[in-house]
Amino acid sequence: MAxxxxxxxxxxxxxxxxxxxxxxxxxxxxxxxxLPEIHLPGGLTLHGVMxxxxxxxxxxxxxxxxxxxxxxxxxxxxxxxxxVKFVRDNIAIANLGESDGRKMAPLLCTFFFFILTLNLMGLxxxxxxxxxxxxxxxxxxxxxxxxxxxxxxxxxxxSGFLHAFVPHGVPWxxxxxxxxxxxxxxxxxxxALTIRLFANMFAGHVVIxxxxxxxxxxxxxxxxxxxxxLGIYLLEILVAFLQAYVFTLLSAMFIAQVHHPAx
Amino acid sequence: MADTxxxxxxxxxxxxxxxxxxxxxxxSGPMMGLTWLTFGLLALVLYKVAWKPILTALDQREKQIRDxxxxxxxTREEYARIEEKRxxxxxxxxxxxxxxxxxxxxxxIETAQTIEAKARDEANILLTNAQREIAIAHQKAIADLxxxxxxxxxxxxxxxxADQLDETRGRNLVDRLLKQV
Numbered sequence: 001m002a003x004x005x006x007x008x009x010x011x012x013x014x015x016x017x018x019x020x021x022x023x024x025x026x027x028x029x030x031x032x033x034x035l036p037e038i039h040l041p042g043g044l045t046l047h048g049v050m051x052x053x054x055x056x057x058x059x060x061x062x063x064x065x066x067x068x069x070x071x072x073x074x075x076x077x078x079x080x081x082x083x084v085k086f087v088r089d090n091i092a093i094a095n096l097g098e099s100d101g102r103k104m105a106p107l108l109c110t111f112f113f114f115i116l117t118l119n120l121m122g123l124x125x126x127x128x129x130x131x132x133x134x135x136x137x138x139x140x141x142x143x144x145x146x147x148x149x150x151x152x153x154x155x156x157x158x159s160g161f162l163h164a165f166v167p168h169g170v171p172w173x174x175x176x177x178x179x180x181x182x183x184x185x186x187x188x189x190x191x192a193l194t195i196r197l198f199a200n201m202f203a204g205h206v207v208i209x210x211x212x213x214x215x216x217x218x219x220x221x222x223x224x225x226x227x228x229x230l231g232i233y234l235l236e237i238l239v240a241f242l243q244a245y246v247f248t249l250l251s252a253m254f255i256a257q258v259h260h261p262a263x
Numbered sequence: 264m265a266d267t268x269x270x271x272x273x274x275x276x277x278x279x280x281x282x283x284x285x286x287x288x289x290x291s292g293p294m295m296g297l298t299w300l301t302f303g304l305l306a307l308v309l310y311k312v313a314w315k316p317i318l319t320a321l322d323q324r325e326k327q328i329r330d331x332x333x334x335x336x337x338t339r340e341e342y343a344r345i346e347e348k349r350x351x352x353x354x355x356x357x358x359x360x361x362x363x364x365x366x367x368x369x370x371x372i373e374t375a376q377t378i379e380a381k382a383r384d385e386a387n388i389l390l391t392n393a394q395r396e397i398a399i400a401h402q403k404a405i406a407d408l409x410x411x412x413x414x415x416x417x418x419x420x421x422x423x424x425a426d427q428l429d430e431t432r433g434r435n436l437v438d439r440l441l442k443q444v
Contacts, residue, residue, distance in 0.1 A: 025287060026294070043293065051301040058305060062313035073320075084317050106314035110306040130298075135291045139298030202287060 009217070016213035024205045026133050032126055050130040054117040087112050087248060095252040100259065104252065107147065111140065112248040119201060119240035123233065131243075132201040134194065141193035144251040148186060148258040155259055164261030189254045193247060200243050204236045 026047045030038040040049060065077040073081050087109045093101030115131060122129025130136045152161045165182040166175060211229035214222040 021287075026291075044297075045294065048294065048297045051298060055301050055305040055308075059308050059312060062309060062317075066313060066316055080313075081317060081321070084314070085321055088318060088321070102318070105318060106310050107306060109314050110302070110309055113309070114302060114305060132287075133294060134288045135294035136298045138290075139295040140302065142295075143299065143302060198288075 012217055016210070016216050020206055020209040020213055023209055024129065024132050024202060026128075046128045047130040047133045047136060050118060050121055050128050051136065053127075054114060054121060054130070058113055058117055083112070084109055091245075091249050091252050095249070095256045096259070097256075100256075104147075104255065108248050108252055111144075111251055112244050115140065115197065115247050116240060116244035119244055120237070122201060122205060123236055123240065129201050129205055131197055132205055134198045137198040138194045140197070140247070141190045144193060144254060145187070145190035147251075148190075148255050151255060152258040152261075156261070160261075161258075164258065186254075186258065189250075193250055193254075196250075197243055197247050200239060204232070204239055208232050208236065 026045045028040050028043075028045055030040060030046050030049060032038065040046065061076070062080065065075070065080055066073075084105075088101070088105040091112075092105040092108050095101070096104050118129065118131045118136070121127045122132065149161070152164065156164070165179050167178060167182070170178060208229050211225045211232060214225040
């Protein structure tokens with residue numbers, strides 16, 4: 001009598017785990033309500049579709065909001081403008097200085113809005129979180145890495161870029177240890193960017209789905225978990241903004257560190 | 264993209280980690296490639312559609328606001344200067360008007376004094392003339408009266424004399440008168 005019950009519980013737990021993983025992982029299908037499951041064409045995955053949709057949404061949102069070259073923005077354009085100004089003043093110029101900050105503002109704005117849109121899309125039912133895919137965050141972080149290296153070589157020359165890894169006034173035995181660490185540090189920063197965004201988005205969704213899964217595992221007594229899931233969901237909205245901000249801010253800081261090695 | 268498709272077709276094997284569950288850190292080149300492509304294109308398009316116009320508009324607006332504030336400050340200063348000048352002009356005009364009134368008052372007093380003096384002189388002259396004429400008329404009246412009374416006396420005496428005078432009496436009277444004279 002006991003053994004089948006335990007086996008049943010284990011099967012249910014496994015089913016919940018599979019369900020949770022299925023919902024946070026990438027897949028080649030897109031399930032919409034009242035429609036047969038869509039098989040995505042051309043090797044496209046669900047997260048890939050999310051990337052394209054986010055891109056389209058941003059182009060449409062900005063394209064339509066700033067269609068008129070009105071000196072006084074209205075409605076949604078105000079919201080977008082506040083965020084753009086925030087990225088320019090508080091992230092780009094604050095970390096990179098007036099001149100470089102203005103040049104880097106478009107790239108950092110793209111980071112911020114792209115990541116924010118992908119994060120928020122993950123909170124809308126039927127959509128999926130592309131930033132919970134490590135390949136997406138890795139691609140974004142390597143873009144930052146590319147700007148760090150490319151920009152530093154462009155600004156300071158190849159020798160200037162390499163000299164930044166050899167701190168002044170340090171005895172040579174220490175340099176043998178320090179220079180590789182400094183060099184690796186650059187890649188570790190990009191790696192940290194990748195993992196930070198991925199882990200935050202992935203974990204947040206796992207927590208929400210697992211809390212809902214508790215109802216399946218334990219039945220009616222676990223209904224309180226739905227309230228908790230709602231709380232986590234609301235927290236995830238904050239996290240979506242926060243992680244977009246953090247990624248953009250750290251990108252700006254890392255770029256500034258490599259571009260201005262004196263600091 | 265073909266790789267992803269392959270990955271998908273081989274999904275059960277590829278996505279399963281050591282413990283039999285799906286592997287969340289499965290590396291996929293095409294997925295990274297798609298992200299780079301999407302991000303790159305998005306950055307380019309948004310630069311044209313959004314960042315450039317928005318950032319330019321922001322800069323322009325900031326400049327406009329700064330200019331407007333500066334202009335307002337200058338206008339305020341200019342106004343204060345004009346106000347000061349206006350007050351100064353009013354003070355000057357006031358002083359001038361006061362001076363003019365004062366001058367006019369003095370002139371009026373002088374004129375009045377002159378007219379009064381002249382009138383007094385003229386009155387004096389008139390008075391003197393009148394007194395002189397009165398005196399002359401008085402003298403003339405006295406003389407006339409004398410002449411009249413003499414004529415009357417002579418006429419009366421002639422009448423009396425014509426009535427009463429005879430030779431002897433006349434002789435006596437003449438003698439007496441001569442004696443008296």
